[in-house]
Amino acid sequence: MKDTRPMPNCTSDSPPNAKPGPRFSRSTWALAGLSGACALVAGAVLLSGASRAADESKAHTPRPALTVSTAQPQRSSVPLRLAANGSVAAWQEASIGAESNGLRLTRVLVNVGDRVAAGQLLATFSDASVQADLAQVRANLLEAQAQAAEAVANAERARSLQATGALSQQQIEQFTTAGQTAQARVAAAQAGVEVQQLRLAHTRVLAPDSGVISARAATVGAVVGSGSELFRMLRRGRLEWRAEVTASELRRVQPGTKVSVSTADGSTVEGSVRMVAPTVDPLTRNALVYVDLPAHAHLRAGMFARGAFALGESDALTVPQEALVLRDGFAYVFVLDAGQRVQQRKVQTGRRAADRVEVLAGLDAQASVAVRGAGFLNDGDLVRVATAQDVRQSAPAAPANLSPRAAK
Template sequence: MPALKPFPASLALAAVLVLGCTAALLYTGTSRAADEAPATAARPALTVSTAQPQRGAVPLRLAANGNVAAWQEASIGAQSNGLRLDAVLVNVGDVVKAGQVLARFSPEVVQAELAQARASLLEAQAVAAEAAANAERARSLQATGALSQQQIQQFTTAGQTAQARVEAARALLQTQQLRLQHTQVRAPDSGVISARTATVGAVVGAGTELFRMVRQGRLEWRAEVTSTELARIQPGTKARVTGASGATTEGTVRMVAPTVDPQTRNALVYVDLPAKTDFRAGMFARGEFALGSTDALTIPQEALVVRDGFSYVFVLGPQQRVQQRKVQTGRRIADRVEILSGLEADASIAVRGAGFLNDGDLVRVSPAPAATSGLEKFKENRALALTSKAQAALI
């Protein structure tokens, strides 16, 4: 049986040293990882600013849509038959005054007929004068018996008939005088010409429309309001109207329609608009009726986070950690949002940087900034957003 060789002492010593170094390295790495873990966990994820909800009076408004239309639109037409249009003096968009001449018809035919009517009146007056004299003479001879009662009655009737013909001739003369006046088409009121169909040289009949005019240049917004909201609007209610071009103006409710459309269940609310605006008849416009104010709890819109179709806020809790809260929102007023439920009035919520948070995140609260200008505030918000994104990328 072969004898075992003794294990070299140098190799044993080397093995002991290797095992010792390995154990030391493992212990050092474990200790360092244990020391760094709390530091990493304690590092704030994001820097945010906080605010508390505010309770106060919030304007109560009712939104509606509708069309802009003329307050009253006048139709201006020809009042005589068979006259030729000589001149058209206005066009669409012209501002006119009451009584201003808009167009002229040829007066020659009417002037000739007027002269004939004047001559007929003179003839009738002459005949009437003669008949009246004959009747007077017949009555004077009544006592003598030279004329019978029947003859006297005939002379009297002839005088009355002649006088009636005078009145008829006078009426015909007045008619021709009116026709002569109607050769000049005048504006019935002040306003703006909205349409023109008059053409120079055309021979038109009585009643043919020549112009349309927006009376006094007044426009109104005809807002469609549901029947359930109709009782909240009264004459005198103020409304802010915005056109498709972005132009806005203030109006006043003049009248609420007495009937409701049975198909849509909507009713029209007539809102008077100022005379000088950028609105035009036929435009579509949106608007809001001012219905007073109500007490409401609001938060900055920046603090509201919408995820998966739901609205959330982040409430600052113990140890600088945030809690995600689901809230129900209401109206939006400028840069604030009404909170209907889900948040207490004394809660502290994250505002700037809220969009980068998750439930349970550790945050560092920045001090409230002093009042700054709009440009400085924009730069500050931009810098904070970039910092938050950078911090989120490192985690």
């Protein structure tokens, strides 16, 4: 059966039921779609090119290597100090020896480290033989005194008979001489008694002055000879620092100069110069400066110590110690230029005062130097200078477990 339905108009560009209007061909619609697609592609290409150009611009812009804080050198008063090395020694030492010969030590009453007073008993020797000798010489003294009394009386009687002529002049002189001889024997006997009394006193060893016993050689039961050292004592417990100062610097040190002495264990003692040696060692060309030290628990005779003489103050150009960078044995600072780049400058340093260091040469007083972060810089690095807000943010925060009052 044949289909009699009307066929659609294939030449029309509009749908069959569309209202009458302008007619467009298929090629027109395709061209319009292609134009829109080209416009979209062109826009995308333009956007991509602009983004790529921005990325390239950012890539070629140099980035700072580090954020640093800066400071300018300052003129400040820095103490003048002369450093020296030396040894701690006793102000004076006393050697206490035996003054008796061939006696046995019976008691030793002190030991090393004991503080003694002048006249204090330190040791005793056996005095039995000395007591016997003393008794003998005392008996001899009594005998001599009796003989002297008789001889003096005879001489007096002989002189009384001189006018009568009963005795010749020779006899009278003999009696007078005998009386004088007897008196001399009394004096000799008296001297013998004093010698034995002195020997008896020497059996007691006494401290010649107050001080501290630094060495002991006395042993109970030992028989020592006269002059043998029994003890060694630091007189009055006083110590001094004997500093070695070069001949060129010696004129700057005067008696009364204040000195700060640092011992090996880190203790610091303040002293003053008592005397400057009148001679210089011909081998080392150094002179000794004697510094009186106060009593201190950590000071010992024989210790090595460093010290510094306070010679006043002077004006100096200083920078923060954090700005100094030590490399290859030299000191450097990094100076910022107008383009925020740093230049490495070699400087010569001098004295130190708290957290500042004196710069003797190599730095202009108007320069701006990197402080925080200087140790990580290299010559020519681009840096960013920290603002006040950056400094506040980098400050350490208070611990969370503290109260607000404690955090302040």
